[in-house]
Amino acid sequence: MRLFIAICVCRVLYFVGRLIGKGTAKPGDIARIICPEVLKRLKFSGKVICITGTNGKTTTSNMVTHILRENGYSVINNSFGSNMLGGITTSLLTNCTFKGEVKADFSVLEIDERWLRFFVKEVTPDYVLLTNLLRDQIVRNCCPEIVLEKIKMGVTPGTTYILNAQDPVSQQVSWGIDNPIVWFALGENERSTKECRSGTNDAKVCPKCMHNLSYNYYHYNHVGDFRCENCGFESPKADYIGTDMNFDEASLDINGKPVKLTFDATYFMFNAVAAAALVCSASGLELEKVLAAAETFDIGVTKRYEEITVLGRRCQLILTKQNPASIDQSVDFVADKEAPRTLIIISNNMFHTERKDVLFMYDVAYENLKDVEHIIIVGKRRYDMAVRLKLADIDMERVQVCDRAEDLRSCLEKTAGNIYVMTSSVFSNEDNVLEELKKL
Numbered sequence: 001m002r003l004f005i006a007i008c009v010c011r012v013l014y015f016v017g018r019l020i021g022k023g024t025a026k027p028g029d030i031a032r033i034i035c036p037e038v039l040k041r042l043k044f045s046g047k048v049i050c051i052t053g054t055n056g057k058t059t060t061s062n063m064v065t066h067i068l069r070e071n072g073y074s075v076i077n078n079s080f081g082s083n084m085l086g087g088i089t090t091s092l093l094t095n096c097t098f099k100g101e102v103k104a105d106f107s108v109l110e111i112d113e114r115w116l117r118f119f120v121k122e123v124t125p126d127y128v129l130l131t132n133l134l135r136d137q138i139v140r141n142c143c144p145e146i147v148l149e150k151i152k153m154g155v156t157p158g159t160t161y162i163l164n165a166q167d168p169v170s171q172q173v174s175w176g177i178d179n180p181i182v183w184f185a186l187g188e189n190e191r192s193t194k195e196c197r198s199g200t201n202d203a204k205v206c207p208k209c210m211h212n213l214s215y216n217y218y219h220y221n222h223v224g225d226f227r228c229e230n231c232g233f234e235s236p237k238a239d240y241i242g243t244d245m246n247f248d249e250a251s252l253d254i255n256g257k258p259v260k261l262t263f264d265a266t267y268f269m270f271n272a273v274a275a276a277a278l279v280c281s282a283s284g285l286e287l288e289k290v291l292a293a294a295e296t297f298d299i300g301v302t303k304r305y306e307e308i309t310v311l312g313r314r315c316q317l318i319l320t321k322q323n324p325a326s327i328d329q330s331v332d333f334v335a336d337k338e339a340p341r342t343l344i345i346i347s348n349n350m351f352h353t354e355r356k357d358v359l360f361m362y363d364v365a366y367e368n369l370k371d372v373e374h375i376i377i378v379g380k381r382r383y384d385m386a387v388r389l390k391l392a393d394i395d396m397e398r399v400q401v402c403d404r405a406e407d408l409r410s411c412l413e414k415t416a417g418n419i420y421v422m423t424s425s426v427f428s429n430e431d432n433v434l435e436e437l438k439k440l
Contacts (some may be wrong), residue, residue, distance in 0.1 A: 006031040006034040009034060019125075025087040027090045027094075031093055031375060039119070046259055048127075049109065050109050053132050054147070055329075056274070063271060063275040063294065066297045068106055068283065070293035083109075084112050085115060106282070113133070113151055114153045124156050127278060130170075131164065132164050134323070135221070144169045144202050145202075148172055152184075160180040160181075160282075162277050162339065170384040190247065191219070191336070197368060198325070198365050200221055200324050203222035204222075206228035207233070207376055208228065211231070247264045250263060252269055261295065261297075263299045310419055311341075314419065316418070318330045327423075336422070338341055340369075342412065343419065344375075344376045344433075345377045345421060366388055369394060376415070378405060378428075421434070421437065
């Protein structure tokens with residue numbers, strides 16, 4: 001009876017929440033109060049897939065869902081990132097029968113990396129994809145090694161793990177377990193570097209013997225092809241690898257099969273390889289069918305990447321969280337574009353808590369923006385960001401501090417070229433800035 005009541009209450013609250021524009025976590029939280037073991041009592045007729053990690057969870061989860069649906073499978077997915085137990089419970093209870101039967105072929109669940117260990121106490125996933133473990137919001141996650149330990153606490157027998165062969169931190173999940181492991185990686189390309197050009201590198205030493213790690217190349221942060229000359233710890237051979245990247249055409253080969261994507265960022269290509277590895281492993285689909293579906297995936301469905309027209313100019317939104325690795329990749333994305341470029345940085349306090357934390361700014365390699373022609377800073381922490389750019393030796397003649405979103409037009413009229421909008425906060429009050437831009 002409790003299960004039935006929990007499902008009914010969750011659905012009613014979810015419906016009401018949709019009407020008033022509220023989030024999706026609260027209905028699941030209340031359902032868990034009514035029936036604390038609600039997830040444990042669900043019956044899954046299909047496979048359960050969890051996608052976790054520091055960066056790429058939402059995009060990869062939505063890409064996997066798209067690929068499976070394009071190939072005729074029914075899929076449940078918490079598609080917009082409500083990824084703790086409340087949001088996941090809402091997604092499942094609004095898509096099951098009143099008897100608690102989940103009849104989808106696949107349940108593809110994005111889950112916060114710190115919460116995976118709680119979820120697996122109630123549901124044993126068939127597959128877990130761990131995208132990476134990078135330095136994140138320090139007030140929440142401290143350091144990648146802390147998050148690694150929490151993920152290892154959630155390792156469950158029988159689950160297949162899809163792991164990043166080029167991340168020395170998340171790779172450690174495979175140590176000492178008998179679970180099947182599938183490795184994915186991205187080959188060296190024109191954006192790879194011999195030295196780390198990101199603001200952080202949390203894998204300078206070997207986690208096994210504490211000697212220095214050497215890298216053949218870096219993709220970003222501590223992700224790349226590595227080896228310890230002392231003990232032999234190294235990037236394992238990948239089961240799925242992306243090669244022959246053409247960033248102008250957003251194309252690459254995965255295991256020798258060509259695919260043309262809809263976005264040209266390095267991390268998006270990494271996500272595509274991870275998604276292909278997971279879908280092929282979980283569904284048994286041929287790689288060609290997986291890649292054909294991947295070509296039609298629109299990254300815009302994540303609501304973090306969007307293209308609009310502002311003052312007759314192309315404007316790309318690159319909305320990331322307050323995460324040095326994410327922001328570093330956004331910085332590199334803009335720095336690699338053709339001149340002239342106009343970059344708008346929205347710099348705010350932390351989401352919900354309004355913590356005035358600016359330390360993360362010093363973990364980002366803003367020095368890589370030195371050649372960007374025009375930079376506009378807006379948001380509550382705009383002056384902190386201006387100080388950071390000055391310390392990064394950015395020519396401050398190129399920088400405008402915009403005190404009000406309403407003044408963006410006059411700032412933009414002094415610039416030229418394509419416009420890129422980058423956040424440096426955790427989805428705080430960006431909306432008023434974006435609304436002003438969409439009016440122009």
